[in-house]
Amino acid sequence: MPIVKGASYSATIQTPQPPENYSAMRVTFAQGGQVIAAKDKPDLLLQDGLVIVQLSQEETLGFLAGAPALMQIRCYRSEYDAPGSACWPVPVLASNEEEVLP
Numbered sequence: 001m002p003i004v005k006g007a008s009y010s011a012t013i014q015t016p017q018p019p020e021n022y023s024a025m026r027v028t029f030a031q032g033g034q035v036i037a038a039k040d041k042p043d044l045l046l047q048d049g050l051v052i053v054q055l056s057q058e059e060t061l062g063f064l065a066g067a068p069a070l071m072q073i074r075c076y077r078s079e080y081d082a083p084g085s086a087c088w089p090v091p092v093l094a095s096n097e098e099e100v101l102p
Helices: none
Strands: 009-014 024-031 034-040 045-047 050-055 069-076 088-090
Antiparallel strands (some): 009 050
């Protein structure tokens, strides 16, 4: 699902182990080599063995339309058990208007 500027966004991620097994997790969204949004474990929803990351309308306004954002999750359980995912490209689309709805 693409990110639409000014609209909320959510993605579901499956981790190698159940998310509850990790003491720390971070999902980042980068564009042009710069992190635009980051969510740590307290900001993530853990449901049915999956991680759900959500971006608000305000957060999606920080992306540039036309260039994909790269989403990545990193997890930490111990010094030698800290997996990271590939960087998944997520299309970023323009919106007819970038007003945040109440």
